[in-house]
Structure formats: structure tokens, C-alpha cells
Amino acid sequence: xxxxxxxxxxxxxxxxxxDDGAFVEGYGILPEDMMxxxxxxxxxYKRMVQGNADQLSMFTQMPGWTPPGGWMVRGQTASVCSVxxxxxxxxxxxxxxxxxxxxxxxxxxxx
Amino acid sequence: xxxIDDLMQLEGASAAFSFTDRGELTEHRIADDSALTPEILDLxxxxxxxxxxxxxxxxxxxxxxTGQKGFYPIEGFTLVGLEWSAVGNGHCGVVLANDKADxxxxxxxxxx
Amino acid sequence: xxxxxxxxxxxxxIAAGEYSYRGDRYNFKGQLEEEMARMASIMCRATTMAVxxxxxxxxxxxxxxxxxxxxxxxxxxxxxxxCVVANVFCFVSNEAGSLNTVxxxxxxxxADVEELI
Numbered sequence: 001x002x003x004x005x006x007x008x009x010x011x012x013x014x015x016x017x018x019d020d021g022a023f024v025e026g027y028g029i030l031p032e033d034m035m036x037x038x039x040x041x042x043x044x045y046k047r048m049v050q051g052n053a054d055q056l057s058m059f060t061q062m063p064g065w066t067p068p069g070g071w072m073v074r075g076q077t078a079s080v081c082s083v084x085x086x087x088x089x090x091x092x093x094x095x096x097x098x099x100x101x102x103x104x105x106x107x108x109x110x111x
Numbered sequence: 112x113x114x115i116d117d118l119m120q121l122e123g124a125s126a127a128f129s130f131t132d133r134g135e136l137t138e139h140r141i142a143d144d145s146a147l148t149p150e151i152l153d154l155x156x157x158x159x160x161x162x163x164x165x166x167x168x169x170x171x172x173x174x175x176x177t178g179q180k181g182f183y184p185i186e187g188f189t190l191v192g193l194e195w196s197a198v199g200n201g202h203c204g205v206v207l208a209n210d211k212a213d214x215x216x217x218x219x220x221x222x223x
Numbered sequence: 224x225x226x227x228x229x230x231x232x233x234x235x236x237i238a239a240g241e242y243s244y245r246g247d248r249y250n251f252k253g254q255l256e257e258e259m260a261r262m263a264s265i266m267c268r269a270t271t272m273a274v275x276x277x278x279x280x281x282x283x284x285x286x287x288x289x290x291x292x293x294x295x296x297x298x299x300x301x302x303x304x305x306c307v308v309a310n311v312f313c314f315v316s317n318e319a320g321s322l323n324t325v326x327x328x329x330x331x332x333x334a335d336v337e338e339l340i
Contacts, residue, residue, distance in 0.1 A: 048269070051268060052269060
């Protein structure tokens with residue numbers, strides 16, 4: 001199911017990870033050991049973003065920040081983005097982040 | 112004597128280094144018996160910049176909400192590892208052996 | 224006596240507490256209001272998550288385990304310092320100059336705690 005994410009332009013890797021960070025499945029150009037590391041990073045980053053969203057919520061007293069819907073980290077040529085327990089590694093030149101995030105949200109809702 | 116030299120005089124100092132606002136390593140000293148490398152120090156510099164930025168946000172939020180002052184501006188961040196601690200502030204950092212670490216002294220040097 | 228209660232008795236310690244890594248439970252002792260302790264727990268939990276992730280990345284990239292696993296972290300302001308080891312936090316007044324004593328006590332008492340539960 002999540003393999004369909006690879007059909008989107010610029011999506012190089014998609015991984016599914018458990019709530020404890022364990023790798024469930026992954027598809028794309030990276031070897032499996034790198035996908036395991038990507039899954040671990042995405043899990044850790046998700047918890048960190050959750051923590052920062054909690055603080056933003058606390059300090060601003062403004063609703064709508066938490067729970068966070070996902071995150072994106074954009075590098076010079078590649079980006080990593082995640083929704084729920086899915087994470088994608090994408091090529092900036094080829095991908096539409098808007099489309100990737102929309103499809104990730106859809107795919108994450110079926111997990 | 113530069114701050115880096117001062118930091119290396121601390122007991123148990125394994126390395127001392129300076130870095131840019133973005134966390135890129137600019138200068139470093141590593142003790143002869145240390146396994147640290149410039150690449151690790153560069154990563155540590157990025158850890159300092161990231162955590163001092165987050166701590167600054169927290170200090171701002173805390174002081175605004177509680178009225179309790181004394182946290183802002185942030186004057187340092189330390190990562191306490193298994194055997195070593197990395198103490199950083201501003202543009203400098205030092206790696207100290209935990210069993211010999213004098214954090215007060217490190218912060219005093221880093222504050223100047 | 225729990226570690227945070229021991230810490231609260233040390234010179235220079237304003238307050239100390241413990242927080243759960245997941246959820247929002249916490250306990251504390253010292254000169255903090257209930258809401259401040261809740262906020263401190265949220266903040267300390269967030270930074271601890273970040274520091275553990277960073278330490279793991281450091282270890283994975285350097286092949287060097289001198290700094291990992293992360294035991295805790297310290298952040299210093301002009302008046303106060305916050306120390307965290309494992310899931311215990313401590314607010315210390317800088318004036319007392321007791322940071323070394325507090326951290327040594329925390330490291331000694333919490334040395335066996337490694338896993339983020």
C-alpha cells in the first residue's frame with residue numbers, strides 16, 4: 001500500500017515505523033539498513049516535534065498546534081517529510097512537497 | 112591566552128573548540144590521549160547551537176508565563192554523556208571527563 | 224526517599240521533580256507552583272527527547288561512545304541553572320555555586336537509568 005508513494009514524482013524512499021521506532025517496511029532506493037536508520041530518525045524527530053508543539057501550545061495559550069500533523073526538513077537538494085508513522089525521503093527538484101504531504105496524510109490514515 | 116587555551120587547562124579537559132553562529136567548527140584543540148576528532152567536535156558545536164536556541168525559546172516562554180526571571184539570556188548548555196560532558200556557550204565549548212568535571216569553572220571561562 | 228526529594232534538600236536547589244517520558248505525569252518538591260512544575264516537566268521532556276536523538280546521531284556518525292548514551296543535560300541562565308539526568312529535573316540557584324555537587328549527586332543516584340520509558 002505505502003509502496004504507491006513511490007509513484008509520486010521525486011519520492012525516493014517511503015518507510016513505515018512503529019510507535020517505538022522499530023522499522024516495519026520500506027521501499028525505494030536506500031538499502032534496508034539505511035531505511036532502518038531513517039525510520040529511527042523519523043520516530044525520534046516526531047517525538048521532538050511533538051515536544052516543541054506542546055511547548056508552543058503552552059507558551060502561546062493558542063489551540064491548533066498539537067498534536068502536530070507532521071513535519072518537513074528541507075535540505076539543499078533533498079528533503080525528509082513525515083505524517084503519522086510514515087516518512088519519505090524526496091528529491092527537491094522533482095517533488096511537489098504539497099502533493100507528497102497530502103498523499104502521506106492519506107496513506108497514514110489507513111495504517 | 113585565548114578562551115580555548117583556558118578551557119584546555121580545566122582538569123579532565125579532552126578538547127576545546129570554537130564555532131560559528133551556525134555551529135561550524137572554527138578552531139579546536141584535542142588532548143593527545145583523546146579519541147575525539149574535529150568531525151565529532153563539529154557535531155557537538157551543532158548540538159550546542161540547536162539546544163541553546165531551544166532553551167532560549169523556553170526561557171522566553173517561561174519568563175513570560177511565570178514572571179520568574181533568571182533564565183534569559185541562556186548562558187550555556189551541557190550534554191552530560193556516559194563518561195564525558197560537553198559544555199558550551201556563545202562560540203566556544205569544552206569536553207570534560209565526568210568524574211573530574213568542574214562545571215562551574217567551565218561556565219565561568221565560557222562566560223568571559 | 225526519591226531522588227528528586229533528596230535533591231530538593233541540597234543547598235542552592237530551588238526545586239526538583241521527576242516526569243514521565245510519555246504522558247504528562249510528574250512529581251516535584253520545592254519552591255515551584257503546581258502549574259510551573261507541569262510546565263517544567265513539559266519543557267524538560269521535550270529537551271530530553273531532542274538530546275537523546277542528538278546523542279544517538281553523534282554515536283552513529285562518529286563511532287565514538289564517549290558521550291553516549293546521553294545521561295542528561297544542563298542549561299544555564301544568568302540566575303538559575305536547570306539540570307536534568309534521566310527523568311529527574313532540578314532548578315539550582317547560580318549564587319550557591321552548587322552545580323557540581325548537584326550534578327554529581329544526580330549522576331550517582333541515576334547512573335543505572337538508561338532507557339527512555
